[in-house]
Amino acid sequence: MIKKVIMKNLICTGCAAKIEKSLTRLSYIHTASFNFPNQTMVLDVDEDAYDETHSLKEIKSIVDSIETGVITMPYEQRHEQTPISFLKTYKFVILGILIFIGGYGLDYFDLLTPRLNVLYWAGYALIAHKIIYNTYKGLKRKEMFNENMLMFVATFAAMLIEKPFEAALVILFYSIGEHLQHKAVEQSKKEVSSLMDLHVDFAHVIENGETITKDPMSIKRGDRILVKNGEKIPVDGVIVKGTTSLNTSSLTGESALKNVDEGAYILSGNINVGNVIEIKAHKEYKESTISRIIDLIENATNKKAKTEQFITRFAKYYTPAVTFLALVMVTVPTIFNPHLFDEYVFRAATFLVISCPCALVLSIPLSYFAGIGVSAKHGILYKGSNFLDSMCDVDTIGIDKTGTLTHGNFEVAGYTNLTTLKIAASIENYSNHPIAKSIVLAFPGTLENFEEIEEIPGKGMKATNNDTVYLVGSRELLVENNIKNVDKKDTAGTNVFVSKNGTYVGRVVVKDAIRMQAKQTITQLKKRASITMLTGDNADTASEVAFEVGNIGYKHSLLPEDKINEFEKLKNGKKSMYVGDGINDAPLLKAADIGVAMGQGSELAIDVADVIIMDDDLSMLEKAFDLAAKTKRIVIQNIVISLSVKFLFLGLATVGRTTMLMAIFADVGITLIAVLNSLRLIYRKGGKSREVKHAH
DSSP states (O other): OEEEEEEETOOOHHHHHHHHHHHTTSTTEEEEEEETTTTEEEEEEOTTTOOHHHHHHHHHHHHHHHOSSOEEEEGGGTTSOOOOOHHHHHHHHHHHHHHHHHHHHHHHTTSSOGGGOHHHHHHHHHHTHHHHHHHHHHHHTTOOOSHHHHHHHHHHHHHHTTOHHHHHHHHHHHHHHHHHHHHHHHHHHHHHHHHHOOOOOOEEEEETTEEEEEOGGGOOTTOEEEEOTTOBOOSOEEEEEOOEEEEOHHHHSOOEEEEEOTTOEEOTTOEEOSSOEEEEESSOGGGSHHHHHHHHHHTGGGSOOHHHHHHHHHHHHHHHHHHHHHHHHHHHHHHHOGGGHHHHHHHHHHHHHHHOOHHHHHHHHHHHHHHHHHHHHTTEEESOHHHHHHGGGEEEEEEEIIIIIEEEEEEEEEESOHHHHHHHHHHHTTOOOHHHHHHHHHOOSOOOOOSEEEEETTTEEEEEETTEEEEEEOHHHHHHTTOBSOOSSOOSSEEEEEEETTEEEEEEEEEEEEOTTHHHHHHHHTTTSEEEEEOSSOHHHHHHHHHHTTSOEEEOSOOHHHHHHHHHHHOOSSEEEEEEOSSTTHHHHHHSSEEEEESSOOHHHHHHOSEEEOSSOTHHHHHHHHHHHHHHHHHHHHHHHHHHHHHHHHHHHHTTOOOHHHHHIIIIIHHHHHHHHHTHHHHSTTOSOOOOEEOO
16 A cells, blocks of 8 residues: 655755665565655555554654654645744754854954864854754764765864864855755745646535535535536536536646536536536545546656666765765875875865765756646646656657547448448447447437347447347458458448348448647657557558558557557567557557557546546647657756766865865755756746637
8 A cells, every 4th residue: 555644844865765764664664765856755555554643653753863854744734834934943053153253253362273162163063953963863873874974074074174164154055055955846846736736725515505615525426516617626527507618728738618518527627617517526536537637746756767766876875985085085195294184184074065966866856847747737647757758768659540640530421321321320329439329320210129239349249139140340250250242442431341141231431530730740750759550440541541640650450459469569679659548558558668648537548558648639749758858858967067067076176176165066056056957847938838729
């Protein structure tokens, strides 16, 4: 069972890793993974052994033993505000600065040397109290290699070699930088939340003729809900009274107005922009589309990209390595020039300050989080930052025809005779397939009833009535049943053949219109990858559609199992993608490295696919590639900037060419630059959703 715990203000990467490791030592926790941008610890727990109240106390105790100032709370309280007074947070630091100024007076009048100036040391202890305390907690756990230890050793060494102002400034700027990092992470979360704007705050529930305003979480199946103009639909349900228009932008990114009438099934999160309506809840809030999408977006970064995984491993070995190098920087030169010991200590201290890996470990997850948030604004939902990252490596795309390249709105384009149409419509009336429905709608007369109906997966249907056997379906179905004289040449479209008592009767031809965006989108995607359409339709239909959308490759007359085999043959060794409607393409969506489901949030699409395009706008697939490339580019920029500046300043520190202030810039300054660079994804031109359009 998965449980989530909020850990606000936890931005120390090393501390998070230690908390993860410590939590897995509890008998009821199998795995623990911290989501930095979301400030959420995701736990895989033993359901029988996990007790919410007791377990949360144990988890909080572990967190507090590793890092101070972290607010640990249940996931359900994640939207609650916990304001912290600035004065309360930094009272010891402010007091330390005042005492430090007093120490400067003793130093100025030569009353005490810096090394023996008790006010300097008292001021340092207060200013650095959090770092000192965290270092102490680390030593108690026998964990020496962390950011707090690096900062403590560096500043304590500066105090010993009579550079108290450098030590104090390092801690002050480090504290300011840490505060700004908190603000930057919090701001990024707010910006991403505002991009999505999905939360539903209240619902008007009708009880005994009265309207009561309730928390959406309290809605039960069957409740009648009143939705006024300008309000969001709180749960998925059916309109039982009224007609209106819905703004669908929250779910699809496309601000088109959708007209809905009584009996229509509508999804939570859409905004009522017309008349007052009443709906009957079909789901509770936790099961509704909007709740599932919020959960999916907020936790998408739990599945980490390869770059994130590499940086986590890099930080694990990086800190002990730089600590060892700092020790070498002191010991080796001192052997040859012992009189310059203080200088070597100062160089090593500066080296340690520069070496903190915060810029990489904080900014890279934040970049993916921002990319996922902006994508969600456009109606593109990722189930993990690993899929956002992998989009850039896709070289093979398999794509479904019906409902993806075409609208999936079938119409009968022709038939052999009225008898053929009547038999086909009467039998297809027992099927829910879109093609079957189109044939039923095309017949104007009274349909026949049948005693027995058998559906033959992927081929058609068999019906029996008064000892008369009918077959309706593919040519293959009729040939397998030894029906003679079946038309050998297909007409463009879907050909549905009909036989009666072993004699061929005729066929019905059904066509599906190609989407307006299909050709333009496919033309752009062909620049990125090879594209092949996989369809169960005949060769003529497949050829016609493949040519019209951009002359792509195609495989025709495929049964569901054939599609998987053909798709496996297409893979070139990099990353493969399959794009389908998320219903009958579920096996292919799972077989691909990245499964992309088209459609307006169907449950199967959300469950099976890795990427969900909420609207039926195929052009959003190109937008998904575009946003993935921009995210990857910013991640690479952050890596290059951070490592380049780090290694440059580390090199300068080795030969004594840096100051403590320069070291702080190389640590805190570069971290802030990297974080702000990550936020460019949110503020970039074109980050807004499309303008409202009226549905036709």
